[in-house]
Amino acid sequence: MNNNGIxxxxxxLLFAQSLISLVSTFNKYKVLFHALxxxxxxxxxxxxxxxxxxVLLDxxxxxxxxxxxxAWIKQHNPELKVLALSIDDREETIIKMLRLGARGYVLKDIHPDIFKKAVEDVLTKGFYFSDRITNTILDSIDKKEDTTKLRLKEREMEFLKLxxxxxxYKEIAENMFLSPKTIDGYREVLFEKLEVKSRVGLVLYAIKHKLIEV
Structure with a gap:
């Protein structure tokens, strides 16, 4: 059986070489190439x-x-699995990568064992997001019935997509012609309904249930 190509x-360069050495210690995996x-x-x-x-992508x-x-991968090879590996933990960056089709997002300071699990999960399950990034949202999504989305009211669904x-959040309030306080209320209601703790969690839920296009 061929090894999975990475x-x-x-x-x-130093980090990339360390990553190549680490991957070489894993069974069933082989680094095909490194690009700068x-x-x-x-x-x-x-x-x-x-x-x-x-693809392990900085x-x-x-x-x-x-x-x-x-963005290039989404256009030319959308089936290609990508695990973002970065020091950038900003919410907006993570959301952009999710919208572009990344299957996972981990920070570079993670333990090698967690990194190995991330690689395995993306290849076998299709997704991996660390607790630090998602607040365990994927476990919550997997345990909940798909009918959860049917319980969302029309305005809640509108807020979720935005x-x-x-x-x-201020721009979302303006778009929905609501006050920032009301938008805060929508956010907290969805956090509770969907059992998530962050905006990234909302995005993951929407992607999982195909409520938005990626």
Whole structure:
């Protein structure tokens, strides 16, 4: 049986080399290539026969960053599984990557064992998001019935979809012609209904139930 092929896209050579060494210790996995940025990654993809089973993608890179690279993947190879591996833990960055189709998002300071689980989960289950990123949202989603979305009121659904965009809560309030206080109320109601603790959790729920297009 062939090993799962992994591509690494990261401009930090020392970190990338450490990652290559770490992956080489895992059974069933093999690093196919390393690219310093998205442009190099695209060149590699266009000139090789074997497509990686998984891409480990950094966010902040020169020439072509992770968001631009993810947009290219969404357009040209949407089935390709991508695990974002970054020091950037900003909510807006995570949401952008999710909307572009990333299957997972982990921070670079995670333990090697957790990193291995993230790789395995993305390849076998389709998704992985650390507790630090999601507040255990995936476990909650998996245990809840799909009918949860049917219990959302029309305005709650409207708020949920807007929460999955790059708009701030203030901008969402303006879009819905509501006060910021009322929007805070919608947020707290959905947090309770969907059993999530963050805006990222709302986005994951919406993606999981195909309430938004990614």
């Amino acid at each position: 591509a690494i896209v990261d401009d930090h 940025n998205g442009k190099e990654f695209i060149t590699e993809m266009e000139n090789r026969e074997r497509v990686p089973d998984l 966010i902040n890179m020169p020439v072509m960053d992770g968001l631009e690279t993810m 929460a999955c965009t790059e708009r701030t």
